[in-house]
Structures are given as C-alpha cells and as structure tokens.
Amino acid sequence: MDIEFEVKYGLDGVAVAISSISCVDGEKGKLVYRGFEIEDLIQNSNFEETAYLIWFGSLPNENELDFLISMLSKKRELPNQIIEMMKLFPKNSHPMEVLRSVVSMLGMYSKKENSTFENAINLTAKIPTIIAYWYRIRNDLPLIKPKESLKHSENFLYMMFGKIPEHFNLFDKALILHEEQGMNASTFASTVTASTLSDIYSIITTAIGTLKGPLHGGANEKVLKMFDEIGSIENVEFYINNLIEKKEKIMGFGHRIYKTYDPRAKILKNWIKEIFINNNIKYFEIALKVEEIVVNKFKDKKIYPNVDFYSGILYNYFGIPKEFFTPIFAMARIVGWTAHAMEYCKNNRIFRPKAIYNGPKNLKYKEVKGVE
Numbered sequence: 001m002d003i004e005f006e007v008k009y010g011l012d013g014v015a016v017a018i019s020s021i022s023c024v025d026g027e028k029g030k031l032v033y034r035g036f037e038i039e040d041l042i043q044n045s046n047f048e049e050t051a052y053l054i055w056f057g058s059l060p061n062e063n064e065l066d067f068l069i070s071m072l073s074k075k076r077e078l079p080n081q082i083i084e085m086m087k088l089f090p091k092n093s094h095p096m097e098v099l100r101s102v103v104s105m106l107g108m109y110s111k112k113e114n115s116t117f118e119n120a121i122n123l124t125a126k127i128p129t130i131i132a133y134w135y136r137i138r139n140d141l142p143l144i145k146p147k148e149s150l151k152h153s154e155n156f157l158y159m160m161f162g163k164i165p166e167h168f169n170l171f172d173k174a175l176i177l178h179e180e181q182g183m184n185a186s187t188f189a190s191t192v193t194a195s196t197l198s199d200i201y202s203i204i205t206t207a208i209g210t211l212k213g214p215l216h217g218g219a220n221e222k223v224l225k226m227f228d229e230i231g232s233i234e235n236v237e238f239y240i241n242n243l244i245e246k247k248e249k250i251m252g253f254g255h256r257i258y259k260t261y262d263p264r265a266k267i268l269k270n271w272i273k274e275i276f277i278n279n280n281i282k283y284f285e286i287a288l289k290v291e292e293i294v295v296n297k298f299k300d301k302k303i304y305p306n307v308d309f310y311s312g313i314l315y316n317y318f319g320i321p322k323e324f325f326t327p328i329f330a331m332a333r334i335v336g337w338t339a340h341a342m343e344y345c346k347n348n349r350i351f352r353p354k355a356i357y358n359g360p361k362n363l364k365y366k367e368v369k370g371v372e
C-alpha cells in the first residue's frame with residue numbers, strides 16, 4: 001500500500017482554492033459575503049443586489065442593479081419544447097429530479113456564443129420558472145407565466161400561487177441567506193466540473209445532483225418529514241432519544257465548519273418567532289423542543305441547528321410543499337455555484353486527487369473454464 005499519502009476523508013480541513021467570495025467562520029458563527037456580514041445584507045439588501053455583490057465583488061450602483069434586474073426578468077421563460085416535455089414527465093418525479101434534468105436540457109437550447117456569465121444569468125432567471133411550472137404541472141394547474149415587472153422572488157411566488165403572500169420579503173431574505181457558503185459539497189462538485197472546462201449547464205447539473213442529498217441541501221425536506229413523524233410535542237423526547245440510541249443523524253443538525261450556532265439558523269428562527277407571536281406557525285413548537293434536546297445531548301460534539309433546520313418551517317408557512325424546499329435552496333445557491341466556477345477558472349487547474357490503492361497485485365490472467 002502507498003503510505004506516502006494520508007487520506008483526508010471528506011477532504012476535512014483541506015483547502016482547494018483561494019477565494020474572495022465568502023468567509024465562513026465556524027468558531028464565531030459568522031458568514032460574510034465579499035466583506036459584508038450576512039446580518040447586514042439581510043437587513044438592507046435583496047436577492048438581486050446580493051447576487052451582484054457575489055458575482056462582481058462590490059455592491060452595484062443604481063444603473064448596474066437596474067441592468068441586472070432587467071437581464072434576470074427578461075430571461076425567465078422556458079423554451080416551449082421544454083415545457084411540452086415537462087408535461088410528459090412522470091407526475092411523481094421529485095422536483096429536484098425535474099430541476100436537474102431540465103437544467104441539463106436547457107444546455108441544448110442555449111446559444112453557443114453566449115459567455116459563461118450570460119449563461120449564468122440565463123439559468124438563474126430560469127430556475128424559479130422550472131420549479132414553479134413543475135409545481136403547477138404536477139398539480140394539474142394552468143401555468144402562470146412570469147411577469148417582468150416583478151422582482152425575482154416575488155415573481156417566483158406569483159408563478160407558484162398566482163399571488164404574493166404576506167411577509168413575502170422574508171422569502172426574499174431567506175434566498176439571500178442561501179446564496180453562498182464557501183466550498184460546500186455542491187460548490188466543490190461543480191467547481192470540479194468547471195475545472196475540466198465543461199459548460200455552465202453541466203456545472204449546474206453537477207451542483208444540483210450534489211445538493212439533492214440529505215446530508216447537504218436535501219436535509220430541509222427531511223427535517224419537515226421528521227416533524228410530521230413526531231406529530232406532537234409530547235412525542236419529541238421519545239422520537240429523538242430513539243434516533244440517538246440508534247446512532248442515526250438528526251436532520252438539520254451539525255455542520256463541517258460551524259461548531260457553534262449557524263448564523264443562518266439563528267436568523268430564520270428569529271423571523272419565525274416574530275411571525276409566531278401573531279400566528280400559529282406549524283411545527284415551530286416541535287422544532288424548539290427538538291433543538292433543546294439535541295443541543296443538550298451533543299454539547300461536547302458542538303452540534304447545533306444548521307440552516308436546513310428552520311428554513312422549511314418558513315417555506316411551509318408560505319404554502320410551499322416540502323419536496324420543493326431543496327429546489328428553492330438551489331434557486332438561491334446558483335449564485336454561489338456560478339461565482340465559484342468563474343473565479344476558479346481564472347486560475348484553472350483540473351482537479352485530479354488520488355486514491356490509495358489497497359487491492360490485490362501481481363495477479364496473472366487465467367482463462368475461466370466452463371463459461372460459454
């Protein structure tokens with residue numbers, strides 16, 4: 001066996017790039033995009049402006065922001081052929097399967113002369129349409145066409161439900177929270193694809209496939225499934241202790257980098273708390289009890305709620321079914337994925353790590369007798 005190299009399972013602690021896009025301080029529980037703390041951005045910014053910041057490195061002036069908003073709002077519609085194909089998809093397809101497949105299909109409909117950035121804008125504009133159209137198609141509802149006059153997140157909720165709900169601005173801010181998060185699994189996977197000089201549609205298809213897993217973005221859907229299984233506050237203790245006894249991972253808890261409260265979970269929890277004062281928000285009390293038990297139990301391991309623990313409660317409040325939670329994550333994170341792909345490729349080197357071989361050696365080929 002090759003013992004020269006140490007294996008870093010999960011690339012724990014390994015740096016694969018130098019980046020100026022975001023900084024995740026896991027000890028202090030801080031998230032910073034391009035020098036701006038996330039708390040500052042959710043207070044003062046919106047999805048489009050933060051996207052500009054992440055892509056270009058500084059906040060836009062009025063003209064620059066108008067230009068980006070107008071580019072995004074004009075590119076929302078999907079080619080007719082794709083809409084017709086979506087109508088033929090099996091109705092029980094998971095929205096993440098549909099998103100992954102349609103993003104891949106869009107590559108065939110993109111203009112070959114487009115720059116990577118134009119394609120990034122094109123996909124960022126179209127992902128909400130894919131999600132909303134699939135919601136309408138699988139529920140046998142007529143499609144609601146995108147409206148150019150509406151902002152990115154407003155337009156998404158409008159295409160889903162035909163109206164813009166109360167507290168919609170919290171949905172927009174939740175997108176800000178999800179736009180970027182350093183070299184997480186899906187960003188890394190998509191950067192690997194980018195490092196082969198593949199196209200942006202392949203890069204984002206890779207990212208969506210990686211985000212889908214329950215250890216990554218897929219956790220938000222699993223959290224709500226867990227709340228449903230728990231059913232009522234009286235069952236929380238028994239349910240969670242049973243998971244702990246079986247050494248199963250509790251969805252929505254733990255993080256490779258955050259060894260304290262994930263700042264995004266803290267923000268989401270506070271928003272929900274504020275709405276909860278006047279409305280009975282489903283799952284919130286169960287969530288608080290789950291958090292209390294898990295945080296107490298795993299104090300030494302420093303396991304706290306992550307972004308996926310509270311985001312689903314907010315989306316559920318807007319009437320969004322749980323299978324659509326991870327696609328919404330993707331709808332925001334495409335900004336980070338594309339920003340990293342473009343940044344890495346400025347100083348590109350193909351990713352090619354190694355695996356240490358521990359299989360047999362020096363075998364000699366022998367014809368297998370008796371096999372026709």
Ligand SMILES: CC(C)(COP(=O)(O)OP(=O)(O)OC[C@H]1O[C@@H](n2cnc3c(N)ncnc32)[C@H](O)[C@@H]1OP(=O)(O)O)[C@@H](O)C(=O)NCCC(=O)NCCS
Binds near residue numbers: 215217250253307
């Ligand atoms: C996010 C996650 C994949 C990080 O994985 P990681 O950095 O490889 O951390 P590990 O799995 O090595 O965890 C370290 C220890 O904490 C425990 N742990 C981590 N997350 C846990 C969780 N959600 N529930 C119970 N125990 C957990 C592990 O069992 C391990 O214990 P051990 O040292 O006794 O073996 C992991 O915390 C997890 O699976 N969380 C649940 C899924 C989730 O919410 N994902 C969304 C992330 S934003």
